[in-house]
Amino acid sequence: MxxxxxxxxxxxxxxxxxxxxxxxxxxxxxxxxxxxxxxxxxxxxxxxxxxxxxxxxxxxxxxxxxxxxxxxxxxxxxxxxxxxxxxxxxxxxxxxxxxxxxxxxxxxxxxxxxxxxxxxxxxxxxxxxxxAKNLAWKARTPYGSLDITINMSKPEKDPKDIAAALTVKASSYPPCLLCKENEGYAGRVNHPARQNLRLVPLDLLKDGKPWYLQYSPYVYYNEHCIFLSDRHEPMKLTRKSFERLLNFVDFLPHYFIGSNADLPIVGGSILTHDHFQGGRYVFAMEKAPVEQTFKLKKFPRVKAGIVKWPMSVIRLNGSKKDLIEAGEYILKKWRTYSDPKADILAKTGDTPHNTVTPIARRRGKAFELDIVLRNNRTTEEFPMGIFHPHAEVHHIKKENIGLIEVMGLAVLPARLAKELKALEAPLIKKDLAAIWKDESLSKHAPWAEELLKKYAFTARNTAEILRTEVGKVFARVLEYAGVYKRTPEGKAAFERFIKKL
Ligand SMILES: [Zn+2]
Structure with a gap:
């Protein structure tokens, strides 16, 4: 060479x-x-x-x-x-x-x-x-075409690296992967090198405390960016969050931006550093129509409605100033709202359960804000969360439903690529017993049994059917995460909250 x-x-x-x-x-x-x-x-x-x-x-x-x-x-x-x-x-x-x-x-x-x-x-x-190694496809569902991604790009840890990491002195610098101190950092075996990372400070609130714009190294969608706090401080949704979100889409009108919820289970994977994620991509959620409009007495100029989506979404459309006010108003109302009939309790003791996943974008000249209502309460029956994917869909997804999933893009674990492939042969042979017997496939057996009732699998159609059906399971995953179910009872409960507004 x-x-x-x-x-x-x-x-x-x-x-x-x-x-x-x-x-x-x-x-x-x-x-x-x-x-x-x-x-x-x-x-x-x-x-x-x-x-x-x-x-x-x-x-x-x-x-x-x-x-x-x-x-x-x-x-x-x-x-x-x-x-x-x-x-x-x-x-x-x-x-x-x-x-x-x-x-x-x-x-x-x-x-x-x-x-x-x-x-x-x-x-x-x-x-x-x-x-580019990620597998990605679109799956048609009653909620539009959802994006499904199987993440193949995060390399698995090599045992030699794990051994090498043991010999490295423990370090808390930079405090996390989202700290601006990563810019230019040489990295070490247990922290990525970032000599090629650059951030742009944006002082959107004009308070002398800029947040920083950078791209995500994993780009789950086009121009997937991160907008992060200058300080290593926990996720916290306040009025300032709405100011930042709406000012961001004022500054970069071709990008959307959203924040993860600020509570565990319903939040993203990093709760320790306040940040948003945005980009130039149209998610299924953005295309989903408003199926029912309502008026907000306090904000007569704001158009408000409930979105046809598996999760519980209030869409606001109006001026930047109005949406900041209305967003803060709805968040505050929701934080303290309980409806035991719908299993929604704002608190257990002092522990809060209610929060939102907010997403801002432009709709032509107007501003638009989607507020997704979230609740992270757990029970003995649902230790991972009442409004979290239930056991029935864990064979596809059991991780937190964060901002990206909320908008209609599933990020699924790498194991699924292998498992879906391995399911093909037994499905074609209608050999359910083989699926039950296989340690890595048995979790899919109840699903496979249902599919066998619905389809005649052949060598030509199996892969495609599985892709479509994974999309349908993902739609169910999102339905579980919705605080109001899309049933007459759920709709009535949603209306009870809307009345409070
Ligand atoms: Zn940090």
């Missing part, structure tokens, strides 16, 4: 993707030589076309570095640390990135995010080719 050629390919890639001005070439070569422990370099003369992402070039450089003993143990984690350091050479200083963002913003908000997103991918902060 000719390391000189690989260096030249990486430099050509950076120049072609406008990460590196051509006049900085010699400087960049020297930075790479340092990381590669080389003191010698002979230009290869390479000046060809380069791929849209650096994955292949980086893989070849890592192969070379592993042979030299610079990557040890030779695991995905160690390679990630090494190639991120290489790409960090092409990440400009944060202040320069921010200045460019605002210069482009003057042209258009889209121009600013286009460049910021392009660079996050070109710098391999978003590992586009790894994300």
């Amino acid at each position: 000719d390391i000189n050629l690989l260096i030249d390919q990486l430099i050509a890639f950076a120049v072609n993707e406008k990460l590196l001005p051509a006049r900085d070439r010699a400087w960049a070569v020297n930075q790479l030589l340092d990381i590669l422990h080389l003191s010698d370099y002979t230009p290869s003369g390479f000046s060809g076309k380069t791929p849209p992402y650096p994955c292949e070039i980086l893989k070849n450089i890592c192969d070379w570095a592993a042979q030299q003993g610079f990557i040890s143990p030779d695991t995905v984690t160690m390679r990630d640390l090494f190639d991120t350091k290489l790409m960090g050479v092409f990440a400009r200083q944060p202040s320069a990135v921010t200045d460019e963002f605002f210069a482009l913003y003057k042209k258009s908000p889209k121009a600013a995010t286009d460049k910021f997103y392009h660079d996050a991918r070109a710098l391999d902060y978003i590992r586009t080719e790894r994300v």
